Amino acid sequence: MRLTLFLCIAGWLAAHDLAAQTLQLGGLQGTQTLVLTPSPTENQKIKGQNPFEIAFLGLSAREDKKVPFAFAPKLPKDWPWVAVFNMPLPQAEQNQSVNFFYYDSWVGTSVRCKTSGRHRNFPDDISGLIKSNAYHIALHRVFQVENETFLLLVSPIKQKVVVELPARIYKTNRRLEYAMEANEAKFVHIIVPPDEYTVITWEAQSQLRQEHLLKDGWKFHLGDVKGPKNQALMTGNGKTCRCRIPGTGCNSLICVTTAIRSTSPRCIAAT
Numbered sequence: 001m002r003l004t005l006f007l008c009i010a011g012w013l014a015a016h017d018l019a020a021q022t023l024q025l026g027g028l029q030g031t032q033t034l035v036l037t038p039s040p041t042e043n044q045k046i047k048g049q050n051p052f053e054i055a056f057l058g059l060s061a062r063e064d065k066k067v068p069f070a071f072a073p074k075l076p077k078d079w080p081w082v083a084v085f086n087m088p089l090p091q092a093e094q095n096q097s098v099n100f101f102y103y104d105s106w107v108g109t110s111v112r113c114k115t116s117g118r119h120r121n122f123p124d125d126i127s128g129l130i131k132s133n134a135y136h137i138a139l140h141r142v143f144q145v146e147n148e149t150f151l152l153l154v155s156p157i158k159q160k161v162v163v164e165l166p167a168r169i170y171k172t173n174r175r176l177e178y179a180m181e182a183n184e185a186k187f188v189h190i191i192v193p194p195d196e197y198t199v200i201t202w203e204a205q206s207q208l209r210q211e212h213l214l215k216d217g218w219k220f221h222l223g224d225v226k227g228p229k230n231q232a233l234m235t236g237n238g239k240t241c242r243c244r245i246p247g248t249g250c251n252s253l254i255c256v257t258t259a260i261r262s263t264s265p266r267c268i269a270a271t
Contacts, residue, residue, distance in 0.1 A: 024132070025130075035057070035083070035084050051087045056073065069113050081185045098111045109139070124141060129168070130164065132163045147192040159180065162177050165190075
């Protein structure tokens with residue numbers, strides 16, 4: 001009796017683990033329109049709804065086809081993320097859809113949108129090229145000499161989330177693994193340098209910026225000067241005056257200067 005029960009439990013655990021590790025190309029979301037939040041209760045409530053009709057997303061259509069929608073989320077304070085999968089774009093041709101996410105004030109998308117905060121627009125959505133046993137959004141670009149990807153993972157259950165990155169994008173097959181809780185989201189920033197690249201180095205140069213304490217004895221001279229240490233220049237054109245910094249109420253002031261020529265008035269020291 002105990003042996004039979006033990007074998008049944010072991011078999012169930014093995015089957016459950018196998019199911020958790022099944023990888024799907026394009027992620028668990030497939031092609032369905034889906035909105036996921038940190039709240040399982042809310043996820044059930046909004047299941048099947050048009051994202052534009054979900055109030056907390058703050059989505060609105062725009063007439064500008066280059067920036068077809070606005071995203072102004074009003075999320076509860078304990079929601080650090082939200083993910084939107086396969087959302088139909090307004091006024092889009094050929095039933096175009098978009099994946100995008102909000103994570104800790106970052107907004108990642110492959111279609112330009114009007115939003116506040118930190119927004120990164122990627123030219124390519126490669127979600128369909130990546131395998132995982134979670135919901136995922138993968139946005140990609142070739143930046144200078146590097147491959148850069150924003151990857152958002154959402155696990156439906158407590159499991160080891162496995163992600164397989166294809167060689168066609170990352171030059172070799174790569175595998176990522178994360179222990180994740182049920183309904184947990186993880187934001188992964190991937191940067192892959194090329195096999196060969198040039199390292200550019202340079203020697204530190206002398207600092208051109210100087211700091212001078214502004215005290216009594218500074219004077220004003222209109223125009224460019226040569227050899228400002230020559231006190232004869234201080235009275236040479238008859239347009240000298242005493243410099244003051246009004247409204248500070250402080251005698252310990254710092255004047256920052258740089259080695260840039262200018263024809264504008266400047267202060268030079270009478271030392």
